[in-house]
Amino acid sequence: xxxxxxxxxxxxxxxxxxxxxxxxxxxxxxxxxxxxxxxxxxxxxxxxxxxxxxxxxxxxxxxxxxxxxxxxxxxxxxxxxxxxxxxxxxxxxxxxxxxxxxxxxxxxxxxxxxxxxxxxxxxxxxxxxxxxxxxxxxxxxxxxxxxxxxxxxxxxxxxx
Amino acid sequence: xxxxxxxxxxxxxxxxxxxxxxxxxxxxxxxxxxxxxxxxxxxxxxxxxxxxxxxxxxxxxxxxxxxxxxxxxxxxxxxxxxxxxxxxxxxxxxxxxxxxxxxxxxxxxxxxxxxxxxxxxxxxxxxxxxxxxxxxxxxxxxxxxxxxxxxxxxxxxxxxxxxxxxxxxxxxxxxxxxxxxxxxxxxxx
Numbered sequence: 001x002x003x004x005x006x007x008x009x010x011x012x013x014x015x016x017x018x019x020x021x022x023x024x025x026x027x028x029x030x031x032x033x034x035x036x037x038x039x040x041x042x043x044x045x046x047x048x049x050x051x052x053x054x055x056x057x058x059x060x061x062x063x064x065x066x067x068x069x070x071x072x073x074x075x076x077x078x079x080x081x082x083x084x085x086x087x088x089x090x091x092x093x094x095x096x097x098x099x100x101x102x103x104x105x106x107x108x109x110x111x112x113x114x115x116x117x118x119x120x121x122x123x124x125x126x127x128x129x130x131x132x133x134x135x136x137x138x139x140x141x142x143x144x145x146x147x148x149x150x151x152x153x154x155x156x157x158x159x160x
Numbered sequence: 161x162x163x164x165x166x167x168x169x170x171x172x173x174x175x176x177x178x179x180x181x182x183x184x185x186x187x188x189x190x191x192x193x194x195x196x197x198x199x200x201x202x203x204x205x206x207x208x209x210x211x212x213x214x215x216x217x218x219x220x221x222x223x224x225x226x227x228x229x230x231x232x233x234x235x236x237x238x239x240x241x242x243x244x245x246x247x248x249x250x251x252x253x254x255x256x257x258x259x260x261x262x263x264x265x266x267x268x269x270x271x272x273x274x275x276x277x278x279x280x281x282x283x284x285x286x287x288x289x290x291x292x293x294x295x296x297x298x299x300x301x302x303x304x305x306x307x308x309x310x311x312x313x314x315x316x317x318x319x320x321x322x323x324x325x326x327x328x329x330x331x332x333x334x335x336x337x338x339x340x341x342x343x344x345x346x347x348x349x
Binding site for chain 1: 170173174177178180181184185188191195198201202203204205206209210212213215216217218219220221222223224225226228229230262263264267268270271274280283284287288291292294296297299300301302303304305308309312313316317320321323324327328331332335
């Protein structure tokens with residue numbers, strides 16, 4: 001276990017004990033919820049992890065870099081941004097995927113853009129968003145998010 | 161009221177995920193038996209990522225569970241519904257980053273806020289924070305992409321999300337004014 005993992009576990013454990021002292025029944029409810037979401041998310045975790053293994057094992061480094069890495073330029077960034085907007089992966093699982101892409105020659109810009117569009121934009125949930133918030137707000141939010149995701153990615157590429 | 165429907169979709173999603181997992185495993189086994197020289201690299205990579213994930217996943221899910229139980233949804237409406245000024249934008253970020261759940265859970269909350277007359281900038285910022293500044297999510301990012309990446313993306317996201325919230329508010333107010341002065345009534349908003 002690395003330091004980050006230890007810190008996260010200590011923090012979660014601390015919160016858990018604090019919550020347990022404060023309100024026992026609610027904490028039990030929270031733990032049941034956590035257990036349920038664990039089972040719900042576990043198959044997807046395995047899918048992504050196997051996918052990462054195959055990706056790093058089979059696709060040669062140069063290939064990914066050519067498509068969405070340093071060599072791909074702005075076209076590559078647009079591809080990743082759209083991919084992130086359309087895909088409907090739980091954000092928790094997108095981070096290992098992003099890390100594996102980064103390891104395999106994807107640029108920092110592309111990875112940052114991918115995570116940002118993946119979390120902020122939901123083409124799949126857009127009809128629901130329009131229903132709840134109206135066309136104007138929903139379309140503006142998703143559209144502008146796409147643009148700022150790219151800006152954030154470019155700045156990250158420059159500073160990291 | 162929505163509970164049974166939600167449970168039904170959850171069960172369906174679970175079923176779909178297990179089927180996809182089965183397919184993925186099947187394809188992997190076939191691929192690895194055709195290319196036995198790749199076996200070691202693929203299993204090693206998958207195992208490494210699996211260990212990294214499983215060493216934080218229970219902790220992250222426990223935190224999410226605690227947030228879900230101790231942060232009632234009406235609290236968000238209570239605080240954001242009446243907040244005003246620049247304070248409302250920061251409150252929007254804060255309250256958006258605490259609860260958990262997928263983004264579509266936040267839409268009805270945002271809709272209630274809209275009806276209650278909360279500022280549009282505040283609602284946009286709240287939705288965006290819900291989408292990508294959540295604390296458990298940042299922890300997973302820290303684990304896999306490192307402190308520099310996580311901190312840089314977090315700060316940039318906060319800055320740009322505020323800019324976006326304010327510009328959308330301006331745009332919508334401007335277009336409403338135009339429509340009102342044109343004598344039309346605004347059905348979409």
